[in-house]
Amino acid sequence: MTTQEEKVAFRALEAHSAACSRCRADGDGCPEAAALYRAWRPTLNLAPPGGRS
Numbered sequence: 419m420t421t422q423e424e425k426v427a428f429r430a431l432e433a434h435s436a437a438c439s440r441c442r443a444d445g446d447g448c449p450e451a452a453a454l455y456r457a458w459r460p461t462l463n464l465a466p467p468g469g470r471s
Contacts (some may be wrong), residue, residue: 427458434454435451440448
């Protein structure tokens with residue numbers, strides 16, 4: 419099961435990536451996207467093993 423924190427963090431990253439011309443152009447090097455990714459990534463460890471779908 420996906421945690422609420424993961425959903426919120428991923429939506430923020432997804433929304434930024436869709437609106438950011440730098441992200442759409444090359445996908446790398448956007449400091450805001452990097453910060454959002456770093457905020458989202460730790461949430462993946464909140465769900466217990468086998469509890470994610």
